[in-house]
Amino acid sequence: MIPVNADRFLADLHHLRSIGAAGVGKGVVRPAYTEADIEARKWLAEQMRAAGLTPHFDPVGNLFGLTDGPSLLMGSHSDSQPEGGWLDGALGVIAALEVARASREAGGPPISVVSFEDEEGRFGVTTGSAIWSGNLALDKADTLSDHGGLNFVEARAAFADLAGDFVDPSRFTGFVEMHIEQGPTLDTSGEQIGVVTDIVGIRDMRITMEGQQNHAGTTPMHLRKDAFQALSAFSTAINDRFRNVVTPSTVWTIGHVSLHPNASSIVPGKVTFSMQWRDGESDRLSRMEQIIRDTAEEIAKERGMTLSYGPMLGLEPVKMDETLRAALSKGAETVATGNWRNMPSGALHDATNVSKLMPVAMLFVPSINGISHDFAEDTAEADLVAGLKVLAHAAAQR
Amino acid sequence: MIPVNADRFLADLHHLRSIGAAGVGKGVVRPAYTEADIEARKWLAEQMRAAGLTPHFDPVGNLFGLTDGPSLLMGSHSDSQPEGGWLDGALGVIAALEVARASREAGGPPISVVSFEDEEGRFGVTTGSAIWSGNLALDKADTLSDHGGLNFVEARAAFADLAGDFVDPSRFTGFVEMHIEQGPTLDTSGEQIGVVTDIVGIRDMRITMEGQQNHAGTTPMHLRKDAFQALSAFSTAINDRFRNVVTPSTVWTIGHVSLHPNASSIVPGKVTFSMQWRDGESDRLSRMEQIIRDTAEEIAKERGMTLSYGPMLGLEPVKMDETLRAALSKGAETVATGNWRNMPSGALHDATNVSKLMPVAMLFVPSINGISHDFAEDTAEADLVAGLKVLAHAAAQR
Numbered sequence: 193m194i195p196v197n198a199d200r201f202l203a204d205l206h207h208l209r210s211i212g213a214a215g216v217g218k219g220v221v222r223p224a225y226t227e228a229d230i231e232a233r234k235w236l237a238e239q240m241r242a243a244g245l246t247p248h249f250d251p252v253g254n255l256f257g258l259t260d261g262p263s264l265l266m267g268s269h270s271d272s273q274p275e276g277g278w279l280d281g282a283l284g285v286i287a288a289l290e291v292a293r294a295s296r297e298a299g300g301p302p303i304s305v306v307s308f309e310d311e312e313g314r315f316g317v318t319t320g321s322a323i324w325s326g327n328l329a330l331d332k333a334d335t336l337s338d339h340g341g342l343n344f345v346e347a348r349a350a351f352a353d354l355a356g357d358f359v360d361p362s363r364f365t366g367f368v369e370m371h372i373e374q375g376p377t378l379d380t381s382g383e384q385i386g387v388v389t390d391i392v393g394i395r396d397m398r399i400t401m402e403g404q405q406n407h408a409g410t411t412p413m414h415l416r417k418d419a420f421q422a423l424s425a426f427s428t429a430i431n432d433r434f435r436n437v438v439t440p441s442t443v444w445t446i447g448h449v450s451l452h453p454n455a456s457s458i459v460p461g462k463v464t465f466s467m468q469w470r471d472g473e474s475d476r477l478s479r480m481e482q483i484i485r486d487t488a489e490e491i492a493k494e495r496g497m498t499l500s501y502g503p504m505l506g507l508e509p510v511k512m513d514e515t516l517r518a519a520l521s522k523g524a525e526t527v528a529t530g531n532w533r534n535m536p537s538g539a540l541h542d543a544t545n546v547s548k549l550m551p552v553a554m555l556f557v558p559s560i561n562g563i564s565h566d567f568a569e570d571t572a573e574a575d576l577v578a579g580l581k582v583l584a585h586a587a588a589q590r
Numbered sequence: 591m592i593p594v595n596a597d598r599f600l601a602d603l604h605h606l607r608s609i610g611a612a613g614v615g616k617g618v619v620r621p622a623y624t625e626a627d628i629e630a631r632k633w634l635a636e637q638m639r640a641a642g643l644t645p646h647f648d649p650v651g652n653l654f655g656l657t658d659g660p661s662l663l664m665g666s667h668s669d670s671q672p673e674g675g676w677l678d679g680a681l682g683v684i685a686a687l688e689v690a691r692a693s694r695e696a697g698g699p700p701i702s703v704v705s706f707e708d709e710e711g712r713f714g715v716t717t718g719s720a721i722w723s724g725n726l727a728l729d730k731a732d733t734l735s736d737h738g739g740l741n742f743v744e745a746r747a748a749f750a751d752l753a754g755d756f757v758d759p760s761r762f763t764g765f766v767e768m769h770i771e772q773g774p775t776l777d778t779s780g781e782q783i784g785v786v787t788d789i790v791g792i793r794d795m796r797i798t799m800e801g802q803q804n805h806a807g808t809t810p811m812h813l814r815k816d817a818f819q820a821l822s823a824f825s826t827a828i829n830d831r832f833r834n835v836v837t838p839s840t841v842w843t844i845g846h847v848s849l850h851p852n853a854s855s856i857v858p859g860k861v862t863f864s865m866q867w868r869d870g871e872s873d874r875l876s877r878m879e880q881i882i883r884d885t886a887e888e889i890a891k892e893r894g895m896t897l898s899y900g901p902m903l904g905l906e907p908v909k910m911d912e913t914l915r916a917a918l919s920k921g922a923e924t925v926a927t928g929n930w931r932n933m934p935s936g937a938l939h940d941a942t943n944v945s946k947l948m949p950v951a952m953l954f955v956p957s958i959n960g961i962s963h964d965f966a967e968d969t970a971e972a973d974l975v976a977g978l979k980v981l982a983h984a985a986a987q988r
Contacts, residue, residue: 375808392807396854407962408843409790409868409936410773415960420844421829424822431819445806446818447854449847456794456845456864466854470807538807562813564805 194295194584198577201290209278218278219567224271224310225347243293249354253309254320263302265364269311277569284370308542315344321542366551369543376562385524385532386556390472393509398502405461419463426491444469472536513551523585592693592982596975599688607676616676617965622669622708623745641691647752651707652718661700663762667709675967682768699988706940713742719940764949767941774960783922783930784954788870791907796900803859817861824889842867870934911949921983
């Protein structure tokens with residue numbers, strides 16, 4: 193194993209937290225391209241140089257700490273949500289830094305480090321890694337804007353005097369990302385490490401059902417074409433029909449509902465709602481889609497409603513690389529014997545994009561109470577160090 | 591029977607429609623206290639005078655056409671929704687005018703006429719009749735404002751130079767209101783007349799269920815406290831539990847839904863929704879309330895949600911007076927033999943307020959396709975005339 197220094201790792205992690213500290217718990221406010229984000233990246237670049245790596249900014253602010261020659265890439269992102277937790281992507285960056293530094297000191301395998309920019313999606317979705325991996329063209333990204341109307345091309349100008357070219361991905365043999373789970377599975381089970389099997393795929397669509405708006409006093413129940421009742425019947429039916437198709441890690445959500453005219457004395461004539469579902473298997477996502485469409489059509493027909501769909505957003509599931517995953521599993525069994533599990537990632541990560549370029553793998557450490565994207569986000573220090581050690585074990589096997 | 595003049599009745603009804611004509615179908619735009627509404631009332635006052643009645647405006651614009659001495663009162667309202675139908679309340683006012691006029695010509699029983707003001711609720715709920723009946727104090731009403739911020743006290747100043755005192759209700763022996771059904775029951779059954787048995791009572795409340803907002807990717811289904819799923823389960827459960835309690839004329843509606851944060855990628859943590867139910871029996875309304883509260887508590891407990899209620903709005907059902915109702919039924923059987931029905935009113939009417947002061951009764955004529963409060967609102971002329979004749983028959987029995 194690479195002899196990592198847990199104290200140095202924790203000290204760096206806490207120092208990074210001081211840049212953009214929210215002043216509420218351990219929270220940070222370090223959205224992409226803000227002063228705090230840029231300051232954090234400059235500080236990270238210094239740490240990379242001090243560790244013997246060559247810091248390199250690309251045109252969108254992705255920061256690499258490079259070895260000479262081929263290397264394994266490790267890292268995540270150091271930008272945060274507008275009200276973010278201190279760990280999130282920062283943990284993966286600092287852990288990568290410590291493993292790279294310790295490996296270099298011990299004459300171990302060459303390891304490069306990365307902090308991708310705007311993983312949190314101020315301008316897009318996992319913007320920095322999406323551009324680097326070719327999933328999002330730079331000229332298209334430049335036209336994106338944040339909620340305040342600032343364009344991406346203006347925001348990334350902050351790195352103009354630091355930026356070199358995009359780093360050639362062929363210099364990396366693979367990518368390993370450590371992250372907090374952001375969910376409750378490990379915290380609930382008491383396990384210390386999750387080795388990610390796949391990053392789930394996602395389907396998201398809008399469904400509209402239109403019936404007949406009417407007087408809530410004078411319209412008898414049997415003559416109603418009530419959009420809310422249709423939505424409720426749809427949700428009940430798919431919950432039932434999904435039972436034979438889903439696994440315990442499949443999820444589906446109706447998170448957005450817009451009723452029209454949305455007044456207590458009017459039978460609602462129209463509803464538009466979101467239907468989102470996620471699973472590690474493309475086939476299962478497709479079977480669920482069929483159930484959703486069949487059920488919506490049945491309900492609409494039974495109830496005399498018209499039915500329409502918005503465009504469907506889809507991202508395919510990404511399987512973790514078998515070899516890298518085996519290395520993480522071996523590390524997990526060494527560090528947390530009998531106290532780790534294989535698990536899918538229900539959230540998107542930079543690794544999804546990077547998987548287009550090279551083999552990728554991920555490991556999770558627990559989130560206390562499953563909280564993330566919140567100032568209250570936290571993980572026990574023992575778990576942070578356990579994750580660091582698993583990463584070091586896996587790196588040593590390369 | 592009082593020998594009503596159907597042509598004169600229809601001509602007056604069409605003339606009234608020309609005041610504030612929408613220019614779309616037969617629709618009218620004659621909201622309370624607008625120029626069109628005031629012009630219509632001045633024209634109505636002339637017709638009353640021509641019919642031998644004494645026109646009298648009260649301080650809020652309620653217009654009476656009075657006989658000397660005790661009389662039966664008939665009428666409705668001549669204000670409209672911002673996009674209103676031509677019949678709605680106007681039908682009841684013109685029908686009353688024709689019956690009063692014809693009775694006077696034929697030496698029949700004394701009949702007074704009324705057009706209440708702001709039944710459509712620009713400032714309140716059935717504002718004019720609510721004030722006249724004492725359900726709403728004038729000084730309280732004066733503080734109410736419309737959507738544009740105009741105060742009621744300013745609006746009613748339009749009648750300042752016309753207005754006398756409030757009319758003493760003790761001069762009337764009863765009140766009969768004719769109205770379009772505003773629902774599909776008669777149009778669907780092909781029947782010509784509905785004799786109203788009662789104006790249903792209403793209960794309306796807001797219910798809030800709060801669970802746990804969470805990531806729609808990382809939160810397993812069995813750990814969710816999903817507010818939309820709780821609402822859907824609640825709706826399904828009460829639909830089922832109401833079966834043994836309701837009648838075919840009972841209605842209930844979830845018309846307003848507000849999910850938080852209402853985003854497709856977030857398990858919704860909170861929902862506030864409206865629950866409204868109507869029935870002719872107070873007891874049934876109470877039994878339904880108990881089912882609603884018990885079910886909401888059960889669902890909240892099962893799903894780990896907190897539950898809270900907003901204030902409950904309640905209006906008690908109003909039974910129509912037996913004697914007046916019998917007179918209408920006898921008229922209906924004469925005019926539309928075997929082609930009429932007893933039915934409740936699911937909508938509120940001025941008669942609800944007036945029932946505090948004297949015996950009241952109502953009759954309905956069909957609404958084509960059940961449409962009302964819309965420029966497309968209409969009724970076959972044969973049905974309008976049939977309604978007029980039923981009213982005349984009933985008046986003759988006094």
